[in-house]
Amino acid sequence: MKAPKTEQRNPRTRGLDAKSTLQILRILNREDQRVALAVRRELPQIARAVDAIVKSLRASGRLFYVGAGTSGRLAVLDAAECPPTYGVSSKLVQAFIAGGNKALRGAVEGAEDSATNGARDLAHAGVTRRDVVVGIAASGTTPYVLGALKWANQRGCVTVGVTSNRNSPLARAVKIAIRPETGQEAIYGSTRMKAGTSQKMVLNLLSTTAMVRLGRVYDNWMIYVALTNQKLLRRGERILTEAAAVSASTAAHALRQTRHDLPAALVMLKTGTSPNVARKSLATAGGNIRRAIELNGKERPSRRAKGK
Secondary structure, three states: OOOOHHHOOOHHHOOHHHOOHHHHHHHHHHHHHHHHHHHHOOHHHHHHHHHHHHHHHHOOOOEEEEEOHHHHHHHHHHHHHHHHHHOOOOOOEEEEEOOHHHHHOOOOOOHHHOHHHHHHHHHHOOOOOOOEEEEEOOOOOOHHHHHHHHHHHHOOOEEEEEOOOOOOHHHHHOOEEEOOOOOOOOOOOOOOOHHHHHHHHHHHHHHHHHHHHOOOOEOOEOOOOOOOOHHHHHHHHHHHHHHHOOOHHHHHHHHHHOOOOHHHHHHHHHHOOOHHHHHHHHHHOOOOHHHHHHHOOOOOOOOOOOOO
16 A cells, blocks of 8 residues: 655655755755645635634634644644634633643653544533534544544534545545645655644634634734733734824823723724723624724724824
């Protein structure tokens, strides 16, 4: 039986250890350039997955990632960054890695070989048919991930697979298959490289696009960023200055009025409402910034101070 492409030797990188530092870097960089093209070819499937995720989240569902090794670590990273970036609950996007938290910092031998554990982790999380489950595996053969997906399919969940092997068991086990064919790795068998990079790109696309569609982004500003330190507070002030077209002092004052609630401050400045009305509008709009502004009628003209 022929090995999948991710498990084949790359003819373009033979003799790698005999190259100079710059030559090695150029070869690796050329291989990396193939990844974005592979992901681009999967955009229609990624769009299907995003639409399913948005539909689920609007209906009080959740998004679950399941992976092992590098795939699991990338999943945990993407899930962990959603709350501070988009102001959502940490329960909205969750990730499971074979071997648990211990596997985030080191290998947990044999953890990925248990299909039962994959199903168990989803069961413990109370996954229901309203949720979307995304399984991630470069080879598309990881038992932990396949076990989780089988369990999710039985519960009626929308299942999504991210794999670099088009005809893998994972691709056949899901309702929506995302299969960026990244080919042979520069280092034989090291799927943390091109395959891992494609997974990172796909997860970025899934979560970012879903959050944009849910109104957690205004125009292209990260309006729900958590202002938890001085750097982020300054970033929030800059975003508000630009998004509301006001002076820096006006933006800072609005943030103080709303107790550093950036979305509420933007709605307040855009519509001339009070902090309380702005918050109520956001709640009514389900957190969608643009809809919250529309609920208060026409936007006020810009009040940006000249020369500031």
